[in-house]
Amino acid sequence: MNFAGQVSTPPGEVNLVTSGLRIADYLGALKVRWAFGRNNYRVAPGLYGHGSPGRNSPVMVTANYKLSFDHLRKNLSGIDCWILVLDTKGINVWCAAGKGTFGTNELVSKISETGLSDIVAHRYLLVPQLGATGVAAHEVKKQSGFRVIFGPVRASDIPEFINNQYKATTAMRTVRFNLKDRMILIPAEIMEHFSYLVFVMAAIFLLGGLNRHGYSLDAALDGGLAASFKIAIAYLTGCVITPVVFPLLPVRHFFLKGAITGFLIAVAVFILYPSKNIFETIAWFLLVPAVSSFISMNFTGTSTFTSLSGVLKEMKTAIPLQISIASAGLLLWIIARFIS
């Protein structure tokens, strides 16, 4: 991290950061969006300053995931403030709050470690609203004397929030999940189970060599290779197509959303690559929706509105269905190897 300078405070020097991001920050963001080094993209916890912070400047609290930190500072143009970075082990505010690392105890200890009460004359902190899952405002007040003001959900609303005398509108308080929010998460979805995908593709490729004469590498290169690509298509249906068309799918269960996109893609695959083998044909009408359904169900964790109780309920129905349909599909596909 490059600092713009330092500011002197009674407990010591505090590093100043800028709101302008550099190319390295954008490249770093691109990298973690594709899930490379995502668990180790951090800034050092502690106190920072922005602009020309003084004794009456507000204190913004955030997580030490660098993507969160950068997202906050790029929205602070023209605002003099302090930034208190909690040690969330490099996890973003909302997820860390769920785990409790962005929480009351960590906030109270960072207030005391940084000597914040000697740096600012006031006694309030601006905490992102999604931090409320881990931060109990009344406990922070009791333990540190600082009043927690929960700010907007999105950092981009901070300037307006400050101009509104720290009042957030209903829109600022509400989590969204629109097309842009979903699209930005797709790369990480693709990467999530990528190693399993490669393993399954390799297994399908090798199984593709089976035939009634025993085993043939030509058959693997022909049918096996095509089959492993169909599995990849099913996987991508679940983690790209389902998220994109998400609200258009007229069901609420994620596993059903994935089954629908999977079925439609299975139809497209059949039209583009028709097979004369009935077993092979039926196999893909089972396998593609089953794989897509399972992968789409994992999008619950990425979404911003599913409850644990709801996901548990859906999984109780979905997992047995997905396993039986995928097994039936696989069996038919193997049978097809021997009668083609």
Place this chain on the structure above:
Amino acid sequence: MKQLYLENVVSLEYFPEKCNGCRMCTIVCPHGVFEMLDKRAVIVNRDFCMECGACALNCASGAITVKSGVGCAAGIINGILRGTEPTCDCSGSPGCC
């Protein structure tokens, strides 16, 4: 457009007689589940609740309970495999919050 998940499933419970009217639940809820009516909170959008637990944690008078946790299929599978509560703490795995 706001997305609605499954209906009649969440573990959110609210005891209005304990409400002290501090409005904190209406501030912290990311889905507008609570609103104020005559100086007390009321549940207006129960099925929008995602069980994040922010309201219960920030209710100083203990008027709200919810079994909070991660609404994440991968997290639930993780929990089952490890014999723990559902967790998104998949250290070492790249694609996880």
